[in-house]
Amino acid sequence: MSGVTLKILHGADRGKVYENLHPPLTVGREEGNDIQLNDERVSRCHFKVQRDNERLVLTDLDSTNGTKVNGTECQLKILRHGDLIALGRSLILVGSEEQIAARLAAMGGDNPTVSRDMASSESSIALELNQEPKSPYPAELVQILEVPSIPDGLSPGQKAQLCEILDYLQSRLHKLIDAAKTNESNDEVVLSFAAWQRLLDAQAKLATMGRKIADPDWPN
16 A cells, blocks of 8 residues: 655745655644644644545644645545645645546546646646745645545445435525526526525534534544
């Protein structure tokens, strides 16, 4: 099984490359982490990466300022080659250039989740580390929003629970779509305030469920 490559793209440690890492590993500000970052906004032990079968899983270790993957804050996240991890003032790219290229090839050149800058570029898919990025999220890097896969090995009861969650979401979304009004002249879709509140309520419930699932003590 190939090791993990992490490249520091932004922050005080910018330019450092860690190759052939073997999880579990931790990243943080304190000595003793597999990767120690010189960043006062990074927690002493900020996040860990571990393997679960063939998957890489990132877990935020209750950090003060949180961890983002591809711009979205998360507590528990499956990592893939090409993902961007943001913590404090630091930005980390997951995967070697070859691993990211292989993933892009597997996805196909017409995949709509690859950024337009990437799809139209024939240059290296990895950001040159001696080039100062204009923002913490360089446009040259892959921003991947793949549809998540259904977990393996679910029991019949767990499958039924997952179906209930999906049915709940589909029902709420269906009602919101029906309630929306389109204005083609302005390219706008308008929701009533009540529908907007229902959308926020659904998002809040999803956030609560996600946090509960990510809790190491759940369901104990």
